[in-house]
Every structure is written in structure tokens, then in C-alpha cells.
Amino acid sequence: MQIGIAGLPGSGKTTLFNALAHQHAHVGGYAGAEPNLAVVKVPDERLDKLSALFQPVKHTPAEVRFVDVAGVAKGMGQESSAAVLAHLRTVDVLLQVIGAFGSGRDAAADFEDFSLELQLADLSQIEKRVDRLEKELRLGSKGTPAERAAKERELTVLQRLRPVLEAGQPARTVTLDPEETKSVASFGFLTLKPTLVVLNLADDQDGAAALAAMQQLTAEVPLTSALALPGKLEMELGELDPSEREEFMQALGIEGSELGGVTTEAYRLADLISFFTAGDDECRAWTIRSGTNAQDAAGEIHSDLARGFIRAEVIRWDKLLEAGSEAAAKKHGWVRQEGKSYTVADGDVLHVLFNV
Ligand SMILES: Nc1nc2c(ncn2[C@@H]2O[C@H](COP(=O)(O)OP(=O)(O)O)[C@@H](O)[C@H]2O)c(=O)[nH]1
Ligand SMILES: [Mg+2]
Structure with missing residues (x-):
């Protein structure tokens, strides 16, 4: 599975990336055009127990690939935001990070603002493609009847998505059947992707009210959910060795990391499940769509x-x-x-x- 980390500049994307993927990417600085990438093994108690039984030569957990891109915000220009967002077109799930730490922040407004950036990016792709398809279909001649039919199918789907995006809604509010989904899969539309909103809290912040408000917003959007965690604290916990971490968590009165919940929820949103192969040579987890x-x-x-x-x-x-x-x-x-x-x-x- 691939998870893309997106959001406004300074929301804590790279901080969360470091926490999730045990990396040390530069935080708080200017983010270049190249995304941060990391592959992480997915902890799975079931696989661990199978390996304990079989004692295989190889123990192979499933993997998640994290992609952390630069921030995108209003006014940075269509071209540069398109270049940033293009790195997210192949991911299965989007994490939309919202900075809720510090004062003077409005999580709902940030959610709307960034969602709008994603919608504009999809809309601009759709407009270009629709123009082109209409032209090609008008000119006729090119391609076999089957190719022509495929183009017509694609155009029909794009024309259904377009007004939804123009009205400020994400494409995933439209229900597409598997055939329709396939006909537009190559675009990797961002607002079609299952989206997990992560409220990034300050270390000592009680995020319950903010999370409840965000969950009310995400409940209205299909394939969208929200959770809250203290990104910076999670990153710092991850940098400690296990005994120090234990001590630190006790001192702060926290039970454990919330990061596992991010991956679990991403699997659920993307409708992914695991099956296993188990034997003396290898115990392995495989990720498939349900x-x-x-x-x-x-x-x-x-x-x-x-x-x-x-x-x-x-x-x-x-x-x-x-x-x-x-x-x-x-x-x-x-x-x-x-x-x-x-x-x-x-x-x-x-x-x-x-x-x-
Ligand atoms: N207090 C606090 N600061 C954070 C948190 N997450 C990020 N920051 C700070 O916000 C700034 C931007 O963080 P970064 O992860 O680079 O954000 P990005 O631009 O979204 O990748 C840095 O100065 C971080 O230290 C958090 O959870 N709590
Ligand atoms: Mg960053």
C-alpha cells in the first residue's frame, strides 16, 4: 500500500512522515520539489504468531510506502502545485494533515482550503482531457470502434465528475462502478482517493473537541475519516530507545503511540485486507483489495x-x-x-x- 501525506505548508507533514516511517527528514524548512519517500514494514501480530510457530527462514511483513510532498497552498500557482501533487497520483490513500497545534488555527477552514486545492488540481486535469476527447471524437477517423467506445466511456465519466468538482465537492462523492473506475484510473484523481484527515495536535493539547468537529465534517464525505495525534511528540518518541521511551511515556502519562491507528485506518479506508502464506521457508503477509x-x-x-x-x-x-x-x-x-x-x-x- 502507498500512503501520500499532503496538506498546507507547515501543517506537520514531514513531522508525521518522520514519526510514521522512522525517518529524519528535515522538518520546518523549505521543502524542495522532491518528495520524501520511505518504506515501512507493517506490524501484524497474526504474522508474528505464525512465524513463532513455523520458525521460517524468512519473515516477511507487508509494506507501506509513505510519500511526503511539499505543502500546497492558495496562490502558489497552478503549475507548481500541480508538480507537487503529481507525486501523489499513484498513492492508495491520502493523509490530509491539518496543523491544530499552536494558537490562531482554524482546522475546519484549513480542511476546506486544502480540499479546494485538490479539487482544482483534479478539475484542471479533467478540463484538459475533456477538451481533447471531444475533439478526437468529433474528428472521428482515429482508432478502432472499440477504442472509440472506450473514449466515449471515459468522456461520460469525466463529464459526471466535472460538475461535482465545479460545485466544490470531491470526486469521491460520485459512485462509480468498477468499469467506470477503471476508465479513469490512470488519472489518479486526488479527490477520488480515500482520505484520512490527521489533526496534528500540540504535545499537551486535548484534541477531543477539535476531533469531534472534524469528524462531523468528514462524516459527510464518502471514504473520509479523521483522527487526531500529537505529531511532534510521536516523532520524538520514535527517536528514543525503548527503555527511554517507556520512562518518557510514564512521565507524560501516555499509554502508547497512536501511529498504528493511522495504518489500520488507511487499510480500512482503502478496503485492503491481508492474507498470509506460511511455511518453514517463509511466513509472509500479502495485501489485497477486499x-x-x-x-x-x-x-x-x-x-x-x-x-x-x-x-x-x-x-x-x-x-x-x-x-x-x-x-x-x-x-x-x-x-x-x-x-x-x-x-x-x-x-x-x-x-x-x-x-x-
Ligand atoms: N508544537 C508542534 N509543532 C509542530 C508539530 N508538527 C509540526 N510542528 C512544527 O511545525 C513546523 C513545520 O513542520 P513540518 O513537519 O516541516 O511541516 P510541513 O511543512 O507540513 O512538512 C516545524 O517547525 C515543526 O516543528 C506538532 O505536532 N506540534
Ligand atoms: Mg514538509
Whole structure:
């Protein structure tokens, strides 16, 4: 999964990036055109327990890639903001960071302002593409009938999204079917992405009221939710070694880091789940979209497994642990034989049988 970190300048994006990805990127300075990138292993207790059982040669958690871009604000010019936001077009989820620390801040206004920047970026892409598609379709000639039909489909979707953005709403307020989603996927529209608003609080700030107000705003937008955390404190906690951290947290009276909640919520918003493969050679977590069938899930592991798919032996991770081994699980009758179209569930352990 890829998570993009976006927001107004000075909202604490790079601070949060450092906290989430255990990095030391420069905070508070001028952010250049190049984004900060980092890949982080996703902690998963289920996988840890499978590895404790199998003692595999390799333990391979899922990975999240974080992309921290420069701030974008009103008046910085369409071209430079487009260049910054272009780095976010391939991410699965947007974190919209809102600086709620310090005085004189208005989280609701910041949310609206930055959302508007995203809408304008999408709208400008749509306008260019619609002009071009209309011209091409008018001139006719080029392309096969199938290509022409694809262009017409794309144009129809863009024309549905356009007035919504013009009215100041994000594109994700429009319900697209899978076919329609696919026809505009290559644009990577920012306001189509599931969005997690992160209220970045001061160390000692009680953010409950601010969060409740923000959650009221995000509840009105599909695929959007909000949480609050003290970004700078989280970053500083992450820089301590474990014993110091324990002491520090006790002194401040905090229970633990909130950062895990960011990734968990991002998975939920993006409709992503995990399945596992487990054996003596490797225990590994795989990330798929919920609703993925066994054959496509097998294809995540290797294209040969999808091509030559025969069936999958499936057991829930906790039943496998309870059984203590694959052989024992089979004896109990807990291992199911599933075909290509089986919908893989979160926490399934798959053993794919294939023949190529
Ligand atoms: N007090 C406080 N200051 C913060 C927090 N997050 C960021 N800052 C400060 O805000 C400034 C900008 O932070 P930075 O992470 O670079 O923001 P960015 O421009 O959004 O990447 C820096 O001086 C940070 O120290 C926070 O949670 N609490
Ligand atoms: Mg920054």
C-alpha cells in the first residue's frame, strides 16, 4: 500500500512522515520539489504468531510506502502545485494533515482550503482531457470502434465528475462502478482517493473537541475519516530507545503511540485486507483489495500461481495456530479446499496448488 501525506505548508507533514516511517527528514524548512519517500514494514501480530510457530527462514511483513510532498497552498500557482501533487497520483490513500497545534488555527477552514486545492488540481486535469476527447471524437477517423467506445466511456465519466468538482465537492462523492473506475484510473484523481484527515495536535493539547468537529465534517464525505495525534511528540518518541521511551511515556502519562491507528485506518479506508502464506521457508503477509478471489490473490504471489491455479487450501490464521501444524489442521478437517472464485477473507492462510 502507498500512503501520500499532503496538506498546507507547515501543517506537520514531514513531522508525521518522520514519526510514521522512522525517518529524519528535515522538518520546518523549505521543502524542495522532491518528495520524501520511505518504506515501512507493517506490524501484524497474526504474522508474528505464525512465524513463532513455523520458525521460517524468512519473515516477511507487508509494506507501506509513505510519500511526503511539499505543502500546497492558495496562490502558489497552478503549475507548481500541480508538480507537487503529481507525486501523489499513484498513492492508495491520502493523509490530509491539518496543523491544530499552536494558537490562531482554524482546522475546519484549513480542511476546506486544502480540499479546494485538490479539487482544482483534479478539475484542471479533467478540463484538459475533456477538451481533447471531444475533439478526437468529433474528428472521428482515429482508432478502432472499440477504442472509440472506450473514449466515449471515459468522456461520460469525466463529464459526471466535472460538475461535482465545479460545485466544490470531491470526486469521491460520485459512485462509480468498477468499469467506470477503471476508465479513469490512470488519472489518479486526488479527490477520488480515500482520505484520512490527521489533526496534528500540540504535545499537551486535548484534541477531543477539535476531533469531534472534524469528524462531523468528514462524516459527510464518502471514504473520509479523521483522527487526531500529537505529531511532534510521536516523532520524538520514535527517536528514543525503548527503555527511554517507556520512562518518557510514564512521565507524560501516555499509554502508547497512536501511529498504528493511522495504518489500520488507511487499510480500512482503502478496503485492503491481508492474507498470509506460511511455511518453514517463509511466513509472509500479502495485501489485497477486499473482494479479491483466490486466483487473483494467488497472482499477487506469482503470476504462475494464477495461470496454473488448481485450488487453494485455506484456513484462518488462528485456527492454524490452534491446530499447531498444517497436518494437524487437516486432520481436524479445518483446511478447506477452495476454487478460483473463492473470495479471500482477511486473515486467511492460503496454500495455492498449481500446475504450469
Ligand atoms: N508544537 C508542534 N509543532 C509542530 C508539530 N508538527 C509540526 N510542528 C512544527 O511545525 C513546523 C513545520 O513542520 P513540518 O513537519 O516541516 O511541516 P510541513 O511543512 O507540513 O512538512 C516545524 O517547525 C515543526 O516543528 C506538532 O505536532 N506540534
Ligand atoms: Mg514538509
